[in-house]
Amino acid sequence: MLTRFFKPESVAVIGAAREPHKLGYRILKNVIEAGFPGRIYPVNPKAQEVLGLKCYPDVPSLPETPDLSVVVIPSALVVDTVRQLGERGAEAVIVISAGFKEVGEEGRRREQLLIQVCQQYGMRLIGPNCLGLMDTESKLNASFAFDMPLKGSIAFISQSGALGTAVLDWSLKEGVGFSKFISVGNMADVSECDLLEELADDAETNVILIYLEGLKDGRRFLDVARKVTAKKPVIVVKSGRTSAGLKAVSSHTGSLAGSDAAFEAAFKQAGVLRAGSVQELFDYSLAFAYQPGIQGDKIAIVTNAGGPSVMAVDAVERAGLKLAALTEETRKKLTSFLPPAANTHNPVDALGDVLAQPYGQALEIVAGDPAVNGIIAILTPQVVTQPLESAREVVRVARSSGKPVVACFMGGQRIEESVNFLSSQKLPNYPFPERAVMALRGLHLYQKRLTRKAGQRLKVAADRKKVETIFQNALSEHRLTLGDLEGRQVLSVYGLPVVPSVLTTSASECGQAARKMGFPVVLKLVSPDILHKTEAGGVRLGITTSQQAEKAYQEMVEKAREYRPGAKIVGVQVQKQLEKAAEVIIGVNQDAQFGHLLMFGLGGILVELMKDVTFRVIPVDDTDAEEMLEEVKGAALLRGFRNTPAADTVAVKDVLQRVSCLVEDFPIISEMDINPLMVFAEGKGALAVDVRIVLAPPKNG
Numbered sequence: 001m002l003t004r005f006f007k008p009e010s011v012a013v014i015g016a017a018r019e020p021h022k023l024g025y026r027i028l029k030n031v032i033e034a035g036f037p038g039r040i041y042p043v044n045p046k047a048q049e050v051l052g053l054k055c056y057p058d059v060p061s062l063p064e065t066p067d068l069s070v071v072v073i074p075s076a077l078v079v080d081t082v083r084q085l086g087e088r089g090a091e092a093v094i095v096i097s098a099g100f101k102e103v104g105e106e107g108r109r110r111e112q113l114l115i116q117v118c119q120q121y122g123m124r125l126i127g128p129n130c131l132g133l134m135d136t137e138s139k140l141n142a143s144f145a146f147d148m149p150l151k152g153s154i155a156f157i158s159q160s161g162a163l164g165t166a167v168l169d170w171s172l173k174e175g176v177g178f179s180k181f182i183s184v185g186n187m188a189d190v191s192e193c194d195l196l197e198e199l200a201d202d203a204e205t206n207v208i209l210i211y212l213e214g215l216k217d218g219r220r221f222l223d224v225a226r227k228v229t230a231k232k233p234v235i236v237v238k239s240g241r242t243s244a245g246l247k248a249v250s251s252h253t254g255s256l257a258g259s260d261a262a263f264e265a266a267f268k269q270a271g272v273l274r275a276g277s278v279q280e281l282f283d284y285s286l287a288f289a290y291q292p293g294i295q296g297d298k299i300a301i302v303t304n305a306g307g308p309s310v311m312a313v314d315a316v317e318r319a320g321l322k323l324a325a326l327t328e329e330t331r332k333k334l335t336s337f338l339p340p341a342a343n344t345h346n347p348v349d350a351l352g353d354v355l356a357q358p359y360g361q362a363l364e365i366v367a368g369d370p371a372v373n374g375i376i377a378i379l380t381p382q383v384v385t386q387p388l389e390s391a392r393e394v395v396r397v398a399r400s401s402g403k404p405v406v407a408c409f410m411g412g413q414r415i416e417e418s419v420n421f422l423s424s425q426k427l428p429n430y431p432f433p434e435r436a437v438m439a440l441r442g443l444h445l446y447q448k449r450l451t452r453k454a455g456q457r458l459k460v461a462a463d464r465k466k467v468e469t470i471f472q473n474a475l476s477e478h479r480l481t482l483g484d485l486e487g488r489q490v491l492s493v494y495g496l497p498v499v500p501s502v503l504t505t506s507a508s509e510c511g512q513a514a515r516k517m518g519f520p521v522v523l524k525l526v527s528p529d530i531l532h533k534t535e536a537g538g539v540r541l542g543i544t545t546s547q548q549a550e551k552a553y554q555e556m557v558e559k560a561r562e563y564r565p566g567a568k569i570v571g572v573q574v575q576k577q578l579e580k581a582a583e584v585i586i587g588v589n590q591d592a593q594f595g596h597l598l599m600f601g602l603g604g605i606l607v608e609l610m611k612d613v614t615f616r617v618i619p620v621d622d623t624d625a626e627e628m629l630e631e632v633k634g635a636a637l638l639r640g641f642r643n644t645p646a647a648d649t650v651a652v653k654d655v656l657q658r659v660s661c662l663v664e665d666f667p668i669i670s671e672m673d674i675n676p677l678m679v680f681a682e683g684k685g686a687l688a689v690d691v692r693i694v695l696a697p698p699k700n701g
Helices: 023-033 075-087 105-121 161-174 192-200 218-228 252-256 259-270 278-290 306-318 328-335 356-367 387-401 413-424 433-450 464-476 484-493 507-517 546-563 606-610 622-631 635-639 649-665
Strands: 010-014 039-043 068-071 092-095 124-126 132-135 140-143 150-158 177-183 207-212 234-238 273-275 298-303 374-379 405-409 501-504 521-526 539-543 571-576 582-591 595-602 613-617 669-679 686-688 691-695
Touching (some): 010 023, 218 259, 259 582, 273 278, 507 521, 507 546, 546 571, 582 635, 613 622, 635 649
Parallel strands (some): 234 273
Antiparallel strands (some): 132 140, 501 571, 521 571, 582 669, 669 686, 669 691
């Protein structure tokens, strides 16, 4: 529990200063001016009094052990001071001071000592190198921000103090209130996961916002966030989306799985909403803080301007929402009082000269339509427009409808008064239609999370010793890469369907194997040193005679030696050429923060060309697998497109779960590609054609 941080009865500011330009002065002043009702103890050996309060020379001289201590002194003095707090039985410490791991190796050692002291005395620590925290309910401002935020129901956790100060300044301008604001700094102890757990049951917080740069423990975040989002929305803006600077990897899956893909997957599995920008983060937050939940994806638009409504319609489609089809009864009611030129279909255009009363009446009728789940009220300032009166109508309808209503009052000076009124009434207003639509999209995505079908994990009875033997044999030969033959053996143990294959080591043997298998066949080069066989001329299709097979064998081996001199050529695989089928890729890659990722997408060379893939953190359940199939743009090809029959998606979902089980049992697997997995028509299954597995190096080297 972190109660002492947010509900202290006494606060000590260690490093309180008399000089206004120092942080110690600002922090103490903030504690006082926020109206903190408890006892406040400045600590400074060079002062008798600071800001009218008695000052104490050091921690041992304090009249009591403070519930919360805010430390803002030179970093070299922090560890000893925190140790003194520990000796007095302190439980909660915020270290504002910088000069720790962010400055190099010496600072890193200092931070480690600080952690050890806190652990020794059972203290919890926020920071170091942070802005501090605020709790509007407790009237606590233990930070060096300029202003205390307004009281509200939004909690904000930030890994950037500088961004935090900008957000606080913005919130005051926009009239947005917070319940809590926490700058976590270096997260030496208290992390975003600890704070999520604390805020999950905080009655003053309706929505949790996080600015995230990285995680201390990705797996824990996934587990904690999954529990928290079942209670209240968690919205994250994550910086560092690009893959620049990531270590290159050799597999298809690895080349597509930047660290951002892992975060994207984890957020989906945990039910976390991801905002694309800080602006979107707060657009979402206003809707969640001030509006009821949405019970579907059908959106209605009421407007006095045609152009903005068209923009809204486009945004609705892009956001994956739908325009509500208004009932005939609703349209009759609208027709009874709107002018003949008005549009009573959705979007409802009441025309530019509509006054506040009929505008509100139209909004009320539309909100009452059972086909409508959410409403956008668009208004632009025209000659006879009544912005303030219209804003009052929007608020009236929003409070009585029981459905989310967001405003889009567009303009500047002429609508300023009405926008301020909407803000004072806690009704979100967005200056452009696209932002209003995205806010409703956020409500819809969270509703889907709340109603998401609970997944079931597949259990596979497999001969693990057989797989262990295959892996150990490779490692004993100082090989980390398993070729297709070994890979298909591993898959078979876990019940994964693989195409029959025979390894041949001479041209004559190849011809005989091809004849025995039955034409047509496919030939594939087997070499641990050649990853992309097609580029090396190592794949031949449509072989229909033994003579063709023998000739192809010789040519493939010669081309491979030209392509990569010195490469080890094991031989050539002979496989039965399969009937036409959909090709998909299933892969595995390892992420530094979340562990193994499972990938699904279009197979063959299309995965490199289109990058139409999606990821999940392993382990996955049947709901995860189902969602993965729906997320790729090529999903329509699997469901049946034009003259193409529907593919066996049940078989694909089974393969996804079995791969997840394999990797969970054998975390030594670092990378894997099944490319392609041939997926036949419904009920006819799937076959893994080409498999590659890369093992992690043994920890002992």
